[in-house]
Amino acid sequence: MQVESLSRALAEHPFVAGLGEPEVSFLAGCTKNQRFGAGEYLFKEGSPADTLFLLRDGRVALESHVPGRGNVKLETLAAGDLLGWSALFDPHSFHLDGRALEATLTFAVDARCLREKMQSDTAFGYALTRRLLYHVHRRLERARLQQLDVYRAGL
Amino acid sequence: MSEDISAELVLPRERCGELLELVVKKGYRLIGPKLEQGAIVFGPLRGVDDLPEGWTDEQSPGRYRAVRRSDASLFGYAAGPRSLRRFFQLPDVELVVLRRGQDGPRLDYGSGDTRPIALIGARGCDLRALAIQDQVLARGAYPDPRYVARRANTLVIAVQCTEPSGSCFCTSMGAGPRAELGFDLALTEVVDAERHHFVVEVGSERGRELVAELALALAAPRLSSEARERVAGAAARMGRRFEEAAVHDALLANLEHPEWDRLGERCLSCTNCTLVCPTCFCTTSEDRIDLTGDVVERHVRHDSCFSEEFSHLHGGSARASIRSRYRQWLTHKFATWYDQFGSSGCVGCGRCITSCPVGIDVTQEISVIGGEPCKLNP
Amino acid sequence: MLEFERDPWRVESLRVTRVTRETEDTFTIELDAKPRAGFVFQPGQFNMLYAFGVGESAISIAGSADEPERLVHTVRAVGAVTNALAKAKQGERIGVRGPFGHGFPIAEARGKDLLLIAGGIGLAPLRPVILYAIQHRPEFRSVTLIYGARSPKDLLYPRELLSWASRLRLETTVDRAEDDWFGHTGVVTKFIEGALQNPESTVAMMCGPEVMMRFAARELTTLGVPEKSIFVSTERNMKCGVGLCGHCQLGPFLLCRDGPTFSYDRIGPLLSIREL
Numbered sequence: 001m002q003v004e005s006l007s008r009a010l011a012e013h014p015f016v017a018g019l020g021e022p023e024v025s026f027l028a029g030c031t032k033n034q035r036f037g038a039g040e041y042l043f044k045e046g047s048p049a050d051t052l053f054l055l056r057d058g059r060v061a062l063e064s065h066v067p068g069r070g071n072v073k074l075e076t077l078a079a080g081d082l083l084g085w086s087a088l089f090d091p092h093s094f095h096l097d098g099r100a101l102e103a104t105l106t107f108a109v110d111a112r113c114l115r116e117k118m119q120s121d122t123a124f125g126y127a128l129t130r131r132l133l134y135h136v137h138r139r140l141e142r143a144r145l146q147q148l149d150v151y152r153a154g155l
Numbered sequence: 156m157s158e159d160i161s162a163e164l165v166l167p168r169e170r171c172g173e174l175l176e177l178v179v180k181k182g183y184r185l186i187g188p189k190l191e192q193g194a195i196v197f198g199p200l201r202g203v204d205d206l207p208e209g210w211t212d213e214q215s216p217g218r219y220r221a222v223r224r225s226d227a228s229l230f231g232y233a234a235g236p237r238s239l240r241r242f243f244q245l246p247d248v249e250l251v252v253l254r255r256g257q258d259g260p261r262l263d264y265g266s267g268d269t270r271p272i273a274l275i276g277a278r279g280c281d282l283r284a285l286a287i288q289d290q291v292l293a294r295g296a297y298p299d300p301r302y303v304a305r306r307a308n309t310l311v312i313a314v315q316c317t318e319p320s321g322s323c324f325c326t327s328m329g330a331g332p333r334a335e336l337g338f339d340l341a342l343t344e345v346v347d348a349e350r351h352h353f354v355v356e357v358g359s360e361r362g363r364e365l366v367a368e369l370a371l372a373l374a375a376p377r378l379s380s381e382a383r384e385r386v387a388g389a390a391a392r393m394g395r396r397f398e399e400a401a402v403h404d405a406l407l408a409n410l411e412h413p414e415w416d417r418l419g420e421r422c423l424s425c426t427n428c429t430l431v432c433p434t435c436f437c438t439t440s441e442d443r444i445d446l447t448g449d450v451v452e453r454h455v456r457h458d459s460c461f462s463e464e465f466s467h468l469h470g471g472s473a474r475a476s477i478r479s480r481y482r483q484w485l486t487h488k489f490a491t492w493y494d495q496f497g498s499s500g501c502v503g504c505g506r507c508i509t510s511c512p513v514g515i516d517v518t519q520e521i522s523v524i525g526g527e528p529c530k531l532n533p
Numbered sequence: 534m535l536e537f538e539r540d541p542w543r544v545e546s547l548r549v550t551r552v553t554r555e556t557e558d559t560f561t562i563e564l565d566a567k568p569r570a571g572f573v574f575q576p577g578q579f580n581m582l583y584a585f586g587v588g589e590s591a592i593s594i595a596g597s598a599d600e601p602e603r604l605v606h607t608v609r610a611v612g613a614v615t616n617a618l619a620k621a622k623q624g625e626r627i628g629v630r631g632p633f634g635h636g637f638p639i640a641e642a643r644g645k646d647l648l649l650i651a652g653g654i655g656l657a658p659l660r661p662v663i664l665y666a667i668q669h670r671p672e673f674r675s676v677t678l679i680y681g682a683r684s685p686k687d688l689l690y691p692r693e694l695l696s697w698a699s700r701l702r703l704e705t706t707v708d709r710a711e712d713d714w715f716g717h718t719g720v721v722t723k724f725i726e727g728a729l730q731n732p733e734s735t736v737a738m739m740c741g742p743e744v745m746m747r748f749a750a751r752e753l754t755t756l757g758v759p760e761k762s763i764f765v766s767t768e769r770n771m772k773c774g775v776g777l778c779g780h781c782q783l784g785p786f787l788l789c790r791d792g793p794t795f796s797y798d799r800i801g802p803l804l805s806i807r808e809l
Contacts, residue, residue, distance in 0.1 A: 059717075061718060069711055070711050070712045071711060071712050072709070072710075072711055073709075073710040073711065073714065073718035074718065075718055075719040075723075076706075076716075076717045076718045076719055080727075101715055141722075141748075142719055142720045142722060142723055145720045145722065145744065145745065145748050146708050146719065146720050148744055149683070149708065150652065150653070150741070150742035150744050150745050151652060151653035151654075151681070151682060151683035151687065151708065151741075151742065152683065153469075153558055153609070153611055250542050251542070251544065253585055253586070258626075259546045259548075259625075259626035260546065260585050260626070262544060262546065264540065264542075264543070291777070292777060295775075295776050295777070295790070296775070296776070296790070297539075297541040297775035297776065297777065298539075299541070299777050300539070300540050407784075410806055410809075436777070436779060437778060437779035437780065438772070438773070438777070438778045438779070439772055439778065439780070440588070440589065440772055440773065440778070441588065442585075442586050442587060442588050444586045448586070451585060451586040455542075455773075455778075458778070458779075458780075460779065460782075465780060466769065466770060466780070467770050468768065468769065468770055469611040469612055470611075473769060473770075473808065473809075474808050475808065476808060478808075479807075479808030479809070482808075483782070483809075486784075487782065491782070491784055491785045494784075494785030494786075495782075495785060495786070495787060
């Protein structure tokens with residue numbers, strides 16, 4: 001019963017929307033709801049990456065600690081975004097901090113479960129990979145614009 | 156303008172001085188051709204003796220030379236390195252003088268010399284160029300009042316061109332060699348061993364009054380047609396020709412043509428072409444402050460799109476490369492001028508070709524960049 | 534001296550009534566336009582501001598079009614003229630010519646979703662549009678402002694931003710932030726999708742660095758906003774402001790005369806040609 005309502009909610013997340021019912025219910029089987037309070041870390045740099053997070057509500061900052069500047073924010077993410085891509089690739093460890101800026105609700109997908117399914121079911125793996133690639137592409141596009149530092153004086 | 160040859164008159168060479176004196180008497184400043192520093196250029200004339208009698212020129216890409224003629228023609232030359240632009244849009248004009256005062260600066264606006272000008276010896280290309288500048292500087296939403304004041308009451312005594320130079324292409328631009336519009340009188344010089352006459356066309360009421368005061372005789376029909384043949388002969392001798400109507404689209408479709416790279420390497424960005432061009436109108440404004448800091452003169456002076464600062468934005472120049480500046484100049488003259496002002500910005504006078512120190516020939520470049528539709532001498 | 538009627542070079546000498554520092558290099562100057570019987574302008578139009586003895590700079594009008602007697606400009610001190618303007622004090626005088634150019638076509642957005650995207654100092658030219666939209670809110674189906682700045686300390690009008698947040702939908706984001714910033718970090722394009730309810734009946738107005746506007750326009754058109762409903766404010770080095778000096782050409786346009794605001798179907802293709 002609980003899995004069914006999770007499945008329904010999960011199906012509405014932009015990362016999942018449009019997947020077939022069997023795929024969604026498989027994903028739901030690897031997923032649990034996870035809440036974070038304001039200031040709480042979803043993950044920290046160097047920690048084992050075993051969860052892919054799909055944000056449902058709230059906001060999360062991707063940060064990196066820079067000596068002298070403190071926690072530098074690279075991007076803030078909100079509902080509809082996903083983070084924790086490191087969980088899908090070797091060496092399965094996070095290279096940024098993910099910290100909730102406010103009360104945040106996520107779908108936490110067990111990465112091991114997801115990786116195994118993607119390996120064994122190539123159609124599922126392809127569908128997920130395309131979705132993931134789209135998010136990577138979009139985030140890279142934004143990172144490029146951010147890197148251009150267009151508001152700098154004298155530009 | 157009169158198409159009626161029977162209405163044309165004849166001005167004998169020896170009465171030319173009389174015509175100019177009459178014009179001066181009516182309060183005009185004479186601007187006409189004269190030999191100055193080895194070139195036939197427009198400048199203030201004192202009278203008929205200043206005209207370049209017996210002189211002509213040889214022109215080709217990157218080369219100009221004033222040379223002696225075998226006859227005593229007064230107007231036997233082609234467009235010289237100085238256009239008429241500077242007499243209407245001054246190279247440097249004082250806009251306003253500011254004097255520091257109790258309650259902010261006091262502002263006194265200048266206008267420069269606005270006594271009416273009589274143009275002597277303007278060609279078809281020169282008159283077309285003035286019409287183009289009028290469109291830019293006098294016909295927009297914000298006319299430049301200084302230009303308008305200087306252009307007001309300009310008297311034009313045109314001289315039809317019978318001597319195209321090696322750089323000319325006015326026929327392609329529809330600007331000559333015959334001046335069809337924009338004159339009060341238009342003379343055609345007919346000179347040979349026996350005669351030296353000017354056939355006079357009347358283009359306005361003011362022109363009619365002038366010839367009436369001189370009591371000129373009617374030109375014999377044969378003389379009139381001879382004059383026309385000479386102008387037609389000039390058109391036939393024009394060394395370069397291309398299909399102007401095709402240039403706008405052809406250039407704008409080829410903004411990344413490799414020829415722009417080659418031009419970027421050849422062009423010295425010396426600004427010569429923009430200095431001699433009769434339609435160039437770009438200016439910049441600047442403040443000149445005296446040593447006490449209490450008096451500021453604000454000036455507007457001619458500027459060139461070839462200077463790097465021309466397109467300066469905070470952070471750098473929008474057209475940092477010479478390639479881009481050359482492209483701006485050529486596409487502006489031959490293409491985007493249409494979009495901005497409804498006509499070409501070129502009159503085919505060839506000045507830019509002659510004055511380019513590395514001999515860049517705009518007609519050649521258009522044919523390379525524009526391709527087949529813009530082929531030279533098809 | 535000859536008097537010229539409607540001389541576009543005629544300078545109005547107006548008194549500075551207030552100077553507010555916005556950020557390290559940006560400040561807002563208010564001029565008393567009562568002697569001129571108010572300064573009527575369209576949101577998006579600009580003035581040539583003249584620092585006597587130094588020169589002029591084209592600056593968009595940042596005040597409310599409903600208050601023509603208070604003439605407001607927000608200026609970033611980046612060159613000789615703007616640095617001289619930065620030194621102006623209350624009671625001193627600044628020369629003004631204008632208003633020039635075409636403003637944002639607010640009427641196009643009536644009955645539709647109005648989406649404003651501002652980057653850096655680009656918020657200033659949009660401020661009159663924002664003030665209009667707040668004042669005349671029922672004219673629009675929705676009003677959203679996405680504002681990007683370099684860092685939290687570079688945000689213009691910080692107090693006003695707070696009050697705007699309750700009257701329109703506001704997303705403020707910065708490129709760089711540290712622990713003391715709890716707003717968004719990232720670029721403006723991130724917020725476009727979430728702001729669009731009816732892409733085909735949305736009118737977008739943008740002002741900011743050219744690169745930002747190119748990225749944002751791409752995002753808008755990808756999501757279904759017609760190019761002709763996207764309006765951008767362009768910038769080149771205007772000298773005369775009235776189409777006489779040739780400096781601000783961009784292909785077929787004189788930006789001061791034909792712009793500075795253009796619909797994207799007209800200006801977009803030109804912005805992608807390098808060094809045009």
